[in-house]
Amino acid sequence: MLPVLLRLGPFTLYTYTLLIDLGIAAGLGWLYLRAPAERGKSARWLDAGLAATVGGFVGARLLYAFVNNGYYFGHLGEIFRIWDGGLAWPGAALGGLAGLWFYGLNAREPIAPILDALALPVALLGLLSWGGCLAGGCAYGREVTPGQLPAWMIVNAPDLYGLVVPRFPTQVIGIMWGVIALGMVWAMRARRWPAGARGVYALSLVALGAFFLGFTRGDPMPLVGGFRLDVIGSALTLVAASVAWGWLVSRPPRTDAPWRVSTPDSNANP
Numbered sequence: 001m002l003p004v005l006l007r008l009g010p011f012t013l014y015t016y017t018l019l020i021d022l023g024i025a026a027g028l029g030w031l032y033l034r035a036p037a038e039r040g041k042s043a044r045w046l047d048a049g050l051a052a053t054v055g056g057f058v059g060a061r062l063l064y065a066f067v068n069n070g071y072y073f074g075h076l077g078e079i080f081r082i083w084d085g086g087l088a089w090p091g092a093a094l095g096g097l098a099g100l101w102f103y104g105l106n107a108r109e110p111i112a113p114i115l116d117a118l119a120l121p122v123a124l125l126g127l128l129s130w131g132g133c134l135a136g137g138c139a140y141g142r143e144v145t146p147g148q149l150p151a152w153m154i155v156n157a158p159d160l161y162g163l164v165v166p167r168f169p170t171q172v173i174g175i176m177w178g179v180i181a182l183g184m185v186w187a188m189r190a191r192r193w194p195a196g197a198r199g200v201y202a203l204s205l206v207a208l209g210a211f212f213l214g215f216t217r218g219d220p221m222p223l224v225g226g227f228r229l230d231v232i233g234s235a236l237t238l239v240a241a242s243v244a245w246g247w248l249v250s251r252p253p254r255t256d257a258p259w260r261v262s263t264p265d266s267n268a269n270p
Helices: 015-034 041-067 089-107 112-117 119-136 170-187 197-214 229-250
Strands: 004-008 011-014 155-158 164-167
Touching: 004 015, 011 015, 015 041, 015 112, 015 119, 041 089, 041 112, 089 112, 089 197, 089 229, 112 119, 112 197, 119 170, 119 197, 170 197, 197 229
Parallel strands: none
Antiparallel strands: 004 011, 155 164
C-alpha cells in the first residue's frame, strides 16, 4: 500500500489523486487526437472533455456528500473540498454526462461522437480508480475468517483506521476487471455501432464490475433495504447504460445525420 507518494512541506501528493489525474489527462489528450480533422474541432472536443471532467467532479462530490449527509449537512463548507477525498463514482458518471450534454447544447456540438471517443478513457479511469483504491486503502474488501476462502484469494489489507487483517481481494479483482473491461472496449472499436453506443457500452462495463464487487466491500456505507448505497448506485447506472446501449444498437441505421443535441437550427428546413 502506498497512499502517499510525496510530502513536500504542506503539499501532499496522494497516489489515488495522481492516478485519477493521469487518467483524466490521458482522456483529454485522447479526445484532442481523436477529433475529426476539421478546423477548430480538436479544441471543441477538448472543451467538451473539460466540461465532462468538471461535471464529473461536481457530481461525484455532491453524491458523496449526500450519502454522508449526517456529517456534511453540518459542515456545508467542506462539501467542495475535493482535495480532502470522498467521491462517489455513480455521481461522476451522471455529472460527466450532464457536463457533456450542457456543453453540446450550448456549443451546438454533436455529443454522441464525443461519447464514443470517451469509451477508452472511461474504461481506463475505471481501472485506475481501483488501482488508486488499492494504494490508498479505499473500497477494501470484507474481513474473512480462517478457512472461509482459499489462501490464494485472501489479501492482508488495511481498513480506514490502518487495521490490517485478512480480507477479500476486492481491489485486486477490481483491477483485474478493469483490465478486462479496457480490453473489451478496445476489441469493440471496429464495430459499426450507432453513434454513442460505444460510450455507454464502456460505462456499463465499469458499472458491472462496481456492482458485483460492491457486495464484497467492507468499508462503511449506509444501507437502504439491506443493500449498500454504492451497490444501488452501480445497479442504477448499469441498468441505465445497458438500456441506452440496447436502444441505440437496435435502432435502424440513419443516413441523414448522426445523433446530436437537438437545437432549433438542426431541426429547421434548409
